[in-house]
Amino acid sequence: MTVVNAVLQGIFLGAFYAVLACGLSIMFGVMRVINLAHGDVAVLGAYVVFVIVQGTGMSPFVAFVVALPVMILLGYLLQLTILERSLKSGILTPLLATFGLSIVIQNLLLITFSPDVRSLGENAGAVTTSSWQVTSGLSVSTLGVVILVVAVIVFGALQLFLSRTRAGWMMRATAEDSDAAELVGIDSRGVYARATALAVAVAALGGLFLAIRSVFDPVSGPTQLIFAFEAVVIGGMGSLWGTLLGGLALGLAQTLGAHINPEYSALTGHLLFLAVLIVRYGGGRVSFGTAR
Amino acid sequence: MTLLRVEELDCRYGLLQAVRGVSFEVSPGETVALIGANGAGKSTLLRAVAGAHKPHGGRVMFDGADVTSMPAHRRVSLGIALVPEGRRLFPSLTVEENLRVAAARRGRWNVQSVLEVFPLLQPRRHMPAASLSGGEQQAVAIGRALMSNPRLLLLDEVSLGLAPIVVDAVYRSLAGIISEGTTVVLVEQDLTRALEVAGRVICMLEGRIVLEGEAASLDRDRVIGAYFGLKRPA
Amino acid sequence: MRVQRWTRTSKLFTGATLAIAVLLATVPLVFESDVVQKLTNLLILVLLAAMWNALAGYGGLLSVGQQAFIGIGAYGTVFFAGLGVSPYLAMVLATLVAGAISVPISFLALRLRAAQFAIGMWVIAEVISILVRLDQNLGAGTGISLIQLNQYAPNFRQAYTFWLALGFTVIFLSALFFLLRSPLGVSLQAIRDDEDAARSLGVRVAARKRLLFVLAGFGCGAAGVLIGANTLFIEPGSIFSVQWSAYMIFMVLVGGLGTFEGPILGAILLFWIRTTFTQGGPWYLVGLGATAALFALALPRGIWGTIEERLGLRLLPVGYRVVEVTGEKRSA
Numbered sequence: 001m002t003v004v005n006a007v008l009q010g011i012f013l014g015a016f017y018a019v020l021a022c023g024l025s026i027m028f029g030v031m032r033v034i035n036l037a038h039g040d041v042a043v044l045g046a047y048v049v050f051v052i053v054q055g056t057g058m059s060p061f062v063a064f065v066v067a068l069p070v071m072i073l074l075g076y077l078l079q080l081t082i083l084e085r086s087l088k089s090g091i092l093t094p095l096l097a098t099f100g101l102s103i104v105i106q107n108l109l110l111i112t113f114s115p116d117v118r119s120l121g122e123n124a125g126a127v128t129t130s131s132w133q134v135t136s137g138l139s140v141s142t143l144g145v146v147i148l149v150v151a152v153i154v155f156g157a158l159q160l161f162l163s164r165t166r167a168g169w170m171m172r173a174t175a176e177d178s179d180a181a182e183l184v185g186i187d188s189r190g191v192y193a194r195a196t197a198l199a200v201a202v203a204a205l206g207g208l209f210l211a212i213r214s215v216f217d218p219v220s221g222p223t224q225l226i227f228a229f230e231a232v233v234i235g236g237m238g239s240l241w242g243t244l245l246g247g248l249a250l251g252l253a254q255t256l257g258a259h260i261n262p263e264y265s266a267l268t269g270h271l272l273f274l275a276v277l278i279v280r281y282g283g284g285r286v287s288f289g290t291a292r
Numbered sequence: 293m294t295l296l297r298v299e300e301l302d303c304r305y306g307l308l309q310a311v312r313g314v315s316f317e318v319s320p321g322e323t324v325a326l327i328g329a330n331g332a333g334k335s336t337l338l339r340a341v342a343g344a345h346k347p348h349g350g351r352v353m354f355d356g357a358d359v360t361s362m363p364a365h366r367r368v369s370l371g372i373a374l375v376p377e378g379r380r381l382f383p384s385l386t387v388e389e390n391l392r393v394a395a396a397r398r399g400r401w402n403v404q405s406v407l408e409v410f411p412l413l414q415p416r417r418h419m420p421a422a423s424l425s426g427g428e429q430q431a432v433a434i435g436r437a438l439m440s441n442p443r444l445l446l447l448d449e450v451s452l453g454l455a456p457i458v459v460d461a462v463y464r465s466l467a468g469i470i471s472e473g474t475t476v477v478l479v480e481q482d483l484t485r486a487l488e489v490a491g492r493v494i495c496m497l498e499g500r501i502v503l504e505g506e507a508a509s510l511d512r513d514r515v516i517g518a519y520f521g522l523k524r525p526a
Numbered sequence: 527m528r529v530q531r532w533t534r535t536s537k538l539f540t541g542a543t544l545a546i547a548v549l550l551a552t553v554p555l556v557f558e559s560d561v562v563q564k565l566t567n568l569l570i571l572v573l574l575a576a577m578w579n580a581l582a583g584y585g586g587l588l589s590v591g592q593q594a595f596i597g598i599g600a601y602g603t604v605f606f607a608g609l610g611v612s613p614y615l616a617m618v619l620a621t622l623v624a625g626a627i628s629v630p631i632s633f634l635a636l637r638l639r640a641a642q643f644a645i646g647m648w649v650i651a652e653v654i655s656i657l658v659r660l661d662q663n664l665g666a667g668t669g670i671s672l673i674q675l676n677q678y679a680p681n682f683r684q685a686y687t688f689w690l691a692l693g694f695t696v697i698f699l700s701a702l703f704f705l706l707r708s709p710l711g712v713s714l715q716a717i718r719d720d721e722d723a724a725r726s727l728g729v730r731v732a733a734r735k736r737l738l739f740v741l742a743g744f745g746c747g748a749a750g751v752l753i754g755a756n757t758l759f760i761e762p763g764s765i766f767s768v769q770w771s772a773y774m775i776f777m778v779l780v781g782g783l784g785t786f787e788g789p790i791l792g793a794i795l796l797f798w799i800r801t802t803f804t805q806g807g808p809w810y811l812v813g814l815g816a817t818a819a820l821f822a823l824a825l826p827r828g829i830w831g832t833i834e835e836r837l838g839l840r841l842l843p844v845g846y847r848v849v850e851v852t853g854e855k856r857s858a
Contacts, residue, residue: 034641036590085823091640092588093822096779099590100819103772107808107815169393173382180380183344184436185368185395222768226652229645267656270649274634277646281638 005138006259007252012144014231014251015151016213018244020206020224021231022154023199025243028232030175030195033083033094037102038203039225041078043218044105045071045204046120046211047113053123060120064208068201075200079193087192102221109218120211128212147209154202155244162240171195230273236280294353295320295475296341296444301350303336303499310336312499313350318444323476325490325507327483329519332496334479335377338446341477342374343367354444368395371443375450377479379433383422387413387432390421391439399441400472406435409465427458431465438469445469447478451485463489483515497521550692554685562684563756568797569691570752571773573698575781575789575796577745578774580702583784584714585738588640590771591647592746594631594654597766598624599750601658604760607674608663614686616674617751621694624747625740632739636732648768655766669761672754687755694748701741706786710734776814779821782830791830 024038035041048070052063082101086094121128130142162168174181174191182188210216210224227250235246250269257268296318303311311333318324326334339345341352343364352360359367364374381390391403407414410431416424421432430450437445450466451459463485470476470489480486486493487507495503495518503510503518516522554562574592581587602620607613631650638646659667675683705711714734716724725731754760777796782788796814803810825832 028641034645036644082819082823089823089826092582092586093826095588095641095644096775096822097819099772099775100815100817100822103815104812104819107811110808111812166392169382169385169389172384173390173393176382176384177380179344180376180382181393182364183342183368183374183376183380184393185365185440186393187363187365226645226649229641230649233642263656263660267653270653270656273649274646274653277638277642278634281642 002138003256003259006255008138008140009144010252010255011248012141012148012251013255014248015144015148016206016209016247017227017231017250018151018247019147019154019202019209021228021235021243021247022158022240023201023203023206024225024228025232025237025240026158026195026199026202029238029240030171031083031087031192033087034098034229035083035199036095036098036225037105037221038098038199038228039223040102040105040109040221041071041074041200042203042207042210042224042228043216043221044074044109045200045207046216047109047207048204049208049211050118050120053120060124060208060212064205067204071204072197072201075197076193078200079196083196084189084192102225106219106221113218115217115219117215117217118211119215120208121213124212143213147213150205150209151244151247154205155240158198159240167194227269230269233280234273234276293320294318295355296477297351297353298337298341299351299353301337301340301352302348303333303340303345304348305336309348310499311340311347314496314499314501315350316494316501316504318475318477320443320475321473322492323470323478323490324492324494325486326477326479326494326496327481327486327515327519328496330481331498333499334496335448337496338374338448338477338479339376341444342372342446344374344376365395368440368442369397371397371440372446373437373440373442373444374446375433375437375448377448377452379426379429381421381424381429381432381436384420386418386420387424388417390432390436394436394439396439397441401438401441403439406438409468410435412461426454427461430454430458430462434462434465434469442474444475444477447476449479449481451480451482459485483512483519487512487515495519547692547696551689554681554688559681559684562681562688564801566684566688566691566752566756567800568793569688569695570749570756571777571793571797572790573691573695573745573749573752574770574774575777575793576695576699576702577742577749578771579778579781579783579785579789580738580745581742582778583788584706584711585735587636587735587739588644589647589742590644590768590775591649591651592742592774593766593768593770594647594651595624595628595743595746596750596753596770597651597654597658597762598627599747599752600754600760600765601664601750602747603751603754604664604670604672607672613672613674613677613755614690617690617755620751621744621748624750625744628740628743628747629736631743632736636735636739648771651766651768655762658766659762665761667762669759669763671759675755675758683755687752690755691752694745694752698741698745698748703786705737705741710737714738772814772818776818778828779818779826780828782828782832782834783826785828785830785834787834788828788830792828 020042024035027033027035045067048067049060049063052058052066053060056063082097083094086097127142127146131139132142133139162172170181170186171191171194174186174188178188206224210220231247231250232243233246234249235242235244250272253272254265254269258265294317299315301311301314302309314337326337328334336345340347343359343362347360351358354370354372359370382393385393388403391406396402407417412428413431416428421429424432434450450462454462466489490507493505493507493510493515494501495515497518502521503515553565578592581589599620602623603616606616606619611619635643635646635650658664664670678686706714713724750765753765773796777792778789780795781790781792799810821828827835
């Protein structure tokens, strides 16, 4: 594989990571919470789609549309039960509570579905396997392009939502100063619930893409979480477009690492992440997610 | 007929008691000035009335209804609006977005009429709130509270951090709002301004009301004495 | 007004603790080999819980990556034993290496707060895991055995391992105990309660946190050494697994975050659960996760913390009590 091919693959992989990271970024941006169960929520989404596909034989993309309301409802439930309580307690509480939730989700999936590795790539049909031969050394996978286009659309739509709609302003206002937001009539509880529902919906989309482009099993969650978090940090916490760029950077780092040695792929991503951490947050006094 | 009645209100921050057994009433159309030294409990009292601080004890009655446990955002729909200390605009939102994000109630106030009362904001309409000067931000903060067409407008230290000439402008606009009949309770450090604009004055010290009366009939020395907690010979 | 460190209860209990430690030393002489192995596991859990609590309960550092040091301890043993060092000496060396490595790591990790620190440590653990996996000499992805231990007869090996575990546990718990009783300990409380306020009072926050971090590095390394010695076969997937962090979080949250006795209680509890529900599989993990989350949300002080609060009880004297002497009048 040529370097150009590796770069292209990196961009496609990065777009996938960006979608995965988007929900994490939303929740952090609005609530200053890192949901350690985020990856598991994405995997849960993949399983919901899987169940629908198994039961009805629909294309996974169509099944996703059916799965979406279920996931959104779960998002609301998650916020109203666990996250809302944990927001009031302290910085460590949301991390601890969502870590516990992560273990619960993984093991409930294990019990329900067995540890078998699964994939929805076949069910997605031609999209998964087809590609477009540009030159003799360069082929562009259709799925990669689909994910990239969807990623750009999702981020763009979110950006428009936040900058042009009143609901979006309300979300930004609550993120910037939830106390003042309450004083002007904004129900912060409702805003948080909507943000979580949104985050879960996009996470489920990430899960769909995971299922189609690759394989998944009940314990795939933590890996997705780490990559999503790395994408958010690399791109800059609190910046939506940053998360898209961060995802792309992570994807590129991984595929270029794999280009050198297939065993290096995750490693180069981790090293990029650690380097960004040192450079950007190495000040020591800079803190995120403390004062609200 | 009272619009606001506060009964034996007790507000705490952990173990610190900020408001102790405060009771008072406000009638429709009144302008009441809440004065007192720093730490007297004035801001906490306003925040408790607005719903931003949960009282430890006592009641807040608005228009006959007990709103003590009602969250702040719902009190806005009843007609209580607080302009918080330090203005607290949403920095990345524009002036217009700051106004429009506030929950609106039907009435004479909307984006257009707010901009008419504060014409200095017109050219800044689409600029992010963080780029405004202190006086402009105060205007937006007041305007934002007005968007809900409140029956009770609470203002917390609108003169804080502003040059006197700017404060004059703010109070001129306020006079207009007051003359239209809105009930106003304002916290003000500047005694002179407070006595000028208010019909009634309440002075607080260490969480308690130590003096209350018509602004016109209160002796200035008596007010100062109460403000600082100076003991006078019997 | 008198400031008291030792109450009658705490004197009694400290004495009892020392007696228990001596008693435990006789375990391998009394019990069967598999019981000794189980109890070694219990000691490992106690050690892990105490160390995680040192970080989170006393330092406010929530690490989801201590498995890094567990793995270094285990693989370090394999490494040194492979060089020809006597196995039990290799274990001590590996523990020292784990502690030593924690120092440079601390310079990166401690600059991060909250979520960045938590996941940053996890990523560091992953990096170390990958680096180990790439090394063929260490068994790569499939794992490696500590064959050098075969030179001992099984019940001797089990006994030596148990005594090493007991030794490590006593050393690290004592280190933590004396740390908390020292002026350092009070400043740690201050850091935990309000870091910025503590810093403004001149408390050298960074140095204190580093001390805890390195102690936990040593301790988790020791635990890793013991895990390797107790199970004889290690592979990167399980020794570097975030599952260890899950166990540590459960033990400390349920036992009592920020108390000295809590983690020990949590370890005993987890040990009991694991031995009783061996057939449970994923169900018991669901229970663990749900319980940890519930405690985080509803009972943040854990079982011991809540008991301590309600009864004013302190079994081991790590704190101070203010006692009114009869006859003194309280001023207004």
